[in-house]
Amino acid sequence: MEQNLLEKTGKTLEQWKQLLAQQPFSKHGEYMAFLKKEHGITHGFANFITLKFREADAASTDADDLVINQYKGKENLKPIFDKLHEAITSLGADVEVAPKKSAVSMRVKRQFALIQPSTKKRIDLGLKFNDKPHGERLETSGPFGTMCTHRVQLTEINQVDDELLEWIKEAYEQAN
Known part of the structure; x- marks a missing residue:
């Protein structure tokens, strides 16, 4: 998903992380809703970006x-x-x-x-x-x-x- 992120969403993962870091949210669903509503991101990409931002996915753990x-x-x-x-x-x-x-x-x-x-x-x-x-x-x-x-x-x-x-x-x- 990360390889297709720039093409499909217009931003790299690092750019999305920087944007999310400026938001006041604390819950996974809040970040996802923001990405979907404010930026038109699909559910799958919103979930991926949020997981990576919050380092809650398996790839963020050794x-x-x-x-x-x-x-x-x-x-x-x-x-x-x-x-x-x-x-x-x-x-x-x-x-x-x-x-x-x-x-x-x-x-x-x-x-x-x-x-x-x-x-x-x-x-x-x-x-x-x-x-x-x-x-x-x-x-x-x-x-x-x-x-x-x-x-x-x-x-x-x-x-x-x-x-x-x-x-x-x-x-x-x-x-x-």
Whole structure:
């Protein structure tokens, strides 16, 4: 979005931040309403500008800190994450790791995997396939909705096995 900001809104992100810094608002919605009403900015760009201005988006937080915070109180799951992370990033130099507040997205041309510590005892691994049947272990996407087509629930590191690694590789290849 930042790359298109100047073309679509007439100002750079830095110019929008300077403008917002002069406003008396304190709430996210107030900044957004101002941008939309006074400057005709679309909802998506208004939200993006406001998040960046308030440094409330994931990109304004250190990626390592985001992952550390995901596993606070869930430290027993971190080895599962580490094994998944290592396996996924070894698929190719084109894998983009994008930590968010509650999950880590793995992308190439599109997201193909999402790692989320859903409970204190379980990681949900979301995978996105073009057309793959669901099975006993390879469930429907569940809480991921349309972000993923399938979900695998992981409670132990040994569940990151050859079968799972093949599914991850297949999702990666389909995303390319």
